[in-house]
Structure formats: C-alpha cells, structure tokens
Amino acid sequence: MSVSEAELSVEVPRAFQALLTQPSPEVAAQLYEELGSSQRERLQKEAAQAAVAERQRLAEVLRQARDFSGAARLLDGCGAAALVAELYVQGGRYVDAAEAYLRAGEVERAAAAFERGGAMERALEAYRGLGAREAMAHCLVRLGRPYEAAQLYRELGQPHAEVEALASVPSGDPRHLESVLRMCKLLDGEGFTRRALALLADTMRGSETARADPALAAEKARLLRRLGMDAEAEAVIARLPSNAAAPESNGYHYLKAIPIFGELSLDDMKDLYRVARQVLIPAGAVLLEKGSAGSGLFVLLEGAVDVFSGPEADARQLNTLGPGAYLGEISLVQDAPVSAQVRARTAVRALRITRAGFQHYLDTHEAAALRIFRLFTHNLAARVRALST
Incomplete structure (x- = not known):
C-alpha cells in the first residue's frame, strides 16, 4: 500500500494509520518528513493515544526521519527510559534526557545531561547524591558560587583549581579578602611568591578596607620576607596599629x-x-x-x-x-x-x-x-x- 503526501494531509488519524501500514520504514520516514510541522505535531498527539506497539512502530519511523525528540516522546512511558534518554540527547533536549536517565536509574548520565542542558541546580543535586565532589565544584562555579567550589577543591587537594575558583569571588563578596588571603598562601606554596605578592598589592591598592586589614598586612610582610625583603616587611608591620580591631573582634x-x-x-x-x-x-x-x-x-x-x-x-x-x-x-x-x-x-x-x-x-x-x-x-x-x- 502506498499513500501520497496529499492523502496524508487529509486527516490525522488516517495519516497515522497510513504511516503504520507502510511496508518500508524508509518510505514512511520520507512521507513523514514531507509533512508540515503543524501536521507532524497533530499526528504525534494522535499517536500518543495509541497502543504501545503502534507507538513503538511509529517511533521507529520518526527516528529514521531524524525527529529524535518526537520519537522519544512517543516512547516515553513504554518502559524504555534509557532509549528515550538517548533519543532526547540526539534531539538536543538534554533536560528531558536527564529526566529519562533518572527514570532508568542512570544517575551519573542524568547529572551530565542536566549540566549539558544548563540545569545546573539539578546537576548539582544529582552529583551531590553521587558524591562526585569535583563535578559538584564545577557546577558551583557555573552557578556563580565560586567560594563554595573552592572549598570543595581544597578538600580534594587541587590547589590550582582552588585558586581559579577563588579568583572568581567578586570584590563585593564579604569573603573576597579571605579569598585573596587564601590565594596568596596557595600561590606561595606552589612557588609563585611574586605572583602572590602582586595579587596582594593589587588588592590592597584598590580597597581601603583591604589596606586596613591586619591579616592582609601580615601576609604581605610574610611574602616580602620570603623574597628576602626584610626591611620592606618591617615597614609593613610597623604600619599596623597595635590596637586595631580585628574584622571579627569576638572571634x-x-x-x-x-x-x-x-x-x-x-x-x-x-x-x-x-x-x-x-x-x-x-x-x-x-x-x-x-x-x-x-x-x-x-x-x-x-x-x-x-x-x-x-x-x-x-x-x-x-x-x-x-x-x-x-x-x-x-x-x-x-x-x-x-x-x-x-x-x-x-x-x-x-x-x-x-x-x-x-x-x-x-x-x-x-x-x-x-x-x-x-x-x-x-x-x-x-x-x-x-x-x-
């Protein structure tokens, strides 16, 4: 049996049956491709009410026509969650793919799909359940929470990644100076003492609060001594007020x-x-x-x-x-x-x-x-x- 595009466009239920009765999936796929977008949408709604076997057969037609997302929607609920997820991935619908992976029990792939689809909070939740701290840290950076990411990198013993995360803590964040201080210690520990000193000097130059911070001044003095600049270090310490109130005075x-x-x-x-x-x-x-x-x-x-x-x-x-x-x-x-x-x-x-x-x-x-x-x-x-x- 063969049907034309004109016959397919007459009535959606008839088009649905016509595609199912095609002996060649390739021909059925070609006919489906020739339908307009509104016709395809109506056909899929009609097919969603059909029996599972019919939905599966039509899904294969849609897959061959490269309507991967349409095929995935037809198969959703048919007990093939992993296949549905793969089809959603092929169709670029990563969040839908992630939900299907979760139904299939593939949490790691779901987390990656959430991340790929930009659903970072969902990805973070999934990675947390897996105990995947490095992936969690990456998500936190993308979510604009670099300080939390840096804490995870610190636990993982990844100083380079910790420095990169801390460098993203904005100057208006109440933990900015703490982040700068930590970066200086990490850079110095990695042998980049001059870079640490330059970072500290730049921070203190641009902020009155930083210039008045005793902890930053003490760190600057330490770095100067590390570079053999004892006189400069003494001058920094001498400028520290002996009665200055610490930022956290009660400790x-x-x-x-x-x-x-x-x-x-x-x-x-x-x-x-x-x-x-x-x-x-x-x-x-x-x-x-x-x-x-x-x-x-x-x-x-x-x-x-x-x-x-x-x-x-x-x-x-x-x-x-x-x-x-x-x-x-x-x-x-x-x-x-x-x-x-x-x-x-x-x-x-x-x-x-x-x-x-x-x-x-x-x-x-x-x-x-x-x-x-x-x-x-x-x-x-x-x-x-x-x-x-």
Whole structure:
C-alpha cells in the first residue's frame, strides 16, 4: 500500500494509520518528513493515544526521519527510559534526557545531561547524591558560587583549581579578602611568591578596607620576607596599629573557620565558643615553646606573632601571623610536642581553648567529637599525601 503526501494531509488519524501500514520504514520516514510541522505535531498527539506497539512502530519511523525528540516522546512511558534518554540527547533536549536517565536509574548520565542542558541546580543535586565532589565544584562555579567550589577543591587537594575558583569571588563578596588571603598562601606554596605578592598589592591598592586589614598586612610582610625583603616587611608591620580591631573582634567566625570544626552544628559551635576564653599577651611573650607539650588552641584576634624554627637567638623566622590565624589546634586532639617557637611581635588579643577544656567539650558532645576527629584524620591524611608527592 502506498499513500501520497496529499492523502496524508487529509486527516490525522488516517495519516497515522497510513504511516503504520507502510511496508518500508524508509518510505514512511520520507512521507513523514514531507509533512508540515503543524501536521507532524497533530499526528504525534494522535499517536500518543495509541497502543504501545503502534507507538513503538511509529517511533521507529520518526527516528529514521531524524525527529529524535518526537520519537522519544512517543516512547516515553513504554518502559524504555534509557532509549528515550538517548533519543532526547540526539534531539538536543538534554533536560528531558536527564529526566529519562533518572527514570532508568542512570544517575551519573542524568547529572551530565542536566549540566549539558544548563540545569545546573539539578546537576548539582544529582552529583551531590553521587558524591562526585569535583563535578559538584564545577557546577558551583557555573552557578556563580565560586567560594563554595573552592572549598570543595581544597578538600580534594587541587590547589590550582582552588585558586581559579577563588579568583572568581567578586570584590563585593564579604569573603573576597579571605579569598585573596587564601590565594596568596596557595600561590606561595606552589612557588609563585611574586605572583602572590602582586595579587596582594593589587588588592590592597584598590580597597581601603583591604589596606586596613591586619591579616592582609601580615601576609604581605610574610611574602616580602620570603623574597628576602626584610626591611620592606618591617615597614609593613610597623604600619599596623597595635590596637586595631580585628574584622571579627569576638572571634566566633575565626573559630568557626578552622577546618576541624567545619562540620559542627550551630548549637555545637556555640557551645565550643563558650569554652574559649579571651587572653591578652604582651609583646615579646612566648605563646608556644618548641618541644614542649601542646597546651591548646590560640586564635588571634588582634596583633601579630612571629613563628620561628626554634628558641635560639639565630633561629630562622618562618612566618608572621595576624588576626584570623590559629595555632596549636593539633594539640587539642593529639599528644605531641610543639613543632615551632611562637612569640608575640606586638601586644596580642586571642581566643584560647585549653586542652582540658576541649577534652571536657568532647566528653559532653559525642556527635561533635566524631565529626572533629573525622575531619582531623582527613586533614592529616591530606598533609601526608601532599608531603609524599
């Protein structure tokens, strides 16, 4: 039996039957191709009400005619979700393909299709369910959430990707200066000290807030020393006001930012903060003595400290730290001697959590203790990997 285009255009139900009764799928496909778009749309609506076997036969005609999306719609609900997904991909309908992949139980392919179709929130949700953190980070960057992406790259031990993500944090973001500080440390750690210094100088040049930030000034001094520019470093430190208020003067957010506390709930975090006590340390006083037993955690709120390789007068200076820096966190969870000598360069105000106070906190916060020890182990393993590569 053969039908003409004119016969096909007379009545949609008749056209539907005419295509189904063609002995050659190629001829049926050609006839379908010759229909107008409105006729094809009406034919598909009619076919959607047909029996599964008829829909499958017509779907093959549409597939040969390269109307992949039309074929996919006809097969949707016929128990061939994976095939439907592939047809939607061929038709460029990636979000529909992703939904079909989900129905087929192929979550990884669904996530990729959501991403390809620009449905980034859906892709992020799917990748999160898969535990695919690198793909999650990529989605977060595309969603305009680079700081969150950078945190994932940090957990994955990918400093280059972390720097790229942090570089996308806009200057108006409240975490911009924190991002710049982290980028400087990463670049310096990768051997790009001059690039880190240039980034810091550019940031401070363009922002009054950045110029007044003690942590950025302390980092600038550290980088200058790394380059052998001790006189310039001293000049930067000298310009730091000894009584400048830290951006987080009560220290809660500094404490919250310490990696081993990164999974504590709000209530557990508040309880930990209550364990801390503010201390005042005069200029020249030793906060941590190399080789001695660790006494707990210090979180700097105001002032600056110098870190030396040992207590000797000619010991090498390793670093200068300012507000937001923390020291001695390892002694909270591990009985080990202090690995460096830390002395107050200026008068220092700090939060302190003693080892005894922290142990009591762990004893009374079982869920928090498990999270802290898990993150401590994770971070320790990351350090070991970094040293071995």
